[in-house]
Amino acid sequence: EIPPSIQAKLLRVLESRRFRRVGGNEDLLADVRIVAATNRNLEAMVAKGEFREDLLYRLNTFVVSVPPLRDRREDIIPLARHFLANSGFSRRVVKRMSEAVQQGLQAYDWPGNVRELRNVIERAVILSGHKLKIDLEHLTLPRIDLPVQSRSEVTLAFDHEPTLAEIEQHYVKLLLERHQGRRSAVARILGIGERTLYRLLSNSDSG
Incomplete structure (x- = not known):
């Protein structure tokens, strides 16, 4: 969103490391490090002529991409x-x-x-x-579609009378499926540590 005239001035500062204050008569040394952030596709803006390609190369020294x-x-x-x-x-x-x-x-x-x-x-x-x-x-959100896992009903189906350990293991696996395998979320729901959850899963696999 920087206008072309400002882009040119910024590029000049980055290349020469010098700038002049408004109303000043002498150039000053700019000993700074530029950290720039954007949510725009700068490559696409360069292709459209909306952003200077040489300025992009100057700013594009080290990129950290943060997903939404x-x-x-x-x-x-x-x-x-x-x-x-x-x-x-x-x-x-x-x-x-x-x-x-x-x-x-x-x-x-x-x-x-x-x-x-x-x-x-x-x-x-x-x-x-x-x-x-x-x-x-x-919560003041436009709309919240609660996922299926927000329901409190749990159905455990067995073709025999299960032991307490079998019920426990089955319930843990059900929670893992509902929470896309996120062990930290399942451990939080169960009120146990992740190490304890890992031990439960290990016992289930060995059994």
Whole structure:
């Protein structure tokens, strides 16, 4: 979105490492490091003549690509907890999110990415008032399609009378299927550590 005239000036500073203040008469040395961020396809903009190719090459020294939040859903809940803990309205009171809220957050596509998630959490903290738990009614999202795994019903089918260990192993595998193999999520639901979950799975495989 930088106009061509500013692009040319920025390129000149990057190449010469010198600039002149507005109203100044002498060049000054620019001892800086440029960190640039964009959500645009700069290669496509270069092809359209909207962005200077030489400036792109200058800025393109080291690229860090950050996928949109919808493509890294495993980060949604940790980020939400971080925003919840650091919200100015919740520092005096420790709030937590209900399981339905966590599933709702993961089901949403987040077109506004991390900024939208932060705003949603901060609004939820305000709307929840003095309550210690944030529920779905406190989320201000256009629409939340809860996945099937948000249902509480669980069906365990056996052709014999199962042992307690068999029921336990079957339930763990069911949760893994519902949560796309995310062991950290399953361990959190079960209230156990990931090492304990790994041991349960190992016993199941060996059996």
